Amino acid sequence: DTAVSQTPKYLVTQMGNDKSIKCEQNLGHDTMYWYKQDSKKFLKIMFSYNNKELIINETVPNRFSPKSPDKAHLNLHINSLELGDSAVYFCASSRGAHDYGYTFGSGTRLTVV
């Protein structure tokens, strides 16, 4: 059983399109995150949700909209895709406190052409 699963694994789309990436965790964790890893391999946090409430929004363009229908799911919707959105997006979850590790998904490679 995969602990944090993301779909799709690969996504190729044209500029201007709208796309979504889904994330689900079966660990019973309270907090979920989206991270972006660019071509230089830096991992940057985008959003964090705790029990369906947004707690971190790291100056991400408002074309990116996270949605958490319940605490086991955190989806990422991206409007009007741009070339610079090409990256690997990782979902993660944790128990929400500082003394627990994060569990990451295997990533979604988004390519905008």
Add this chain to the structure above:
Amino acid sequence: DAKTTQPNSMESNEEEPVHLPCNHSTISGTDYIHWYRQLPSQGPEYVIHGLTSNVNNRMASLAIAEDRKSSTLILHRATLRDAAVYYCILWTSNKLTFGGGTRVLVKP
């Protein structure tokens, strides 16, 4: 955000210990020190974390300096599967903020 400094890369021989240093001179009293690693084409994987005392688990050991301004991740016997980028991170402001990490190469 509190920052960490790590060497860009390190090499090790298989079955030898690896000591990965990390400086975090601006750490505050409530910041936890976390280590993650990322194998090629995979998501980051939790390795270990601590606050003040040294910590051991099945993957590694974490040695924390008494003033907490530096720490060392110790892989006791490196295997080829340990080749990865290792990130030293301070958990602060409700989040993990990744730096550049150390790329570990393991030679057979």
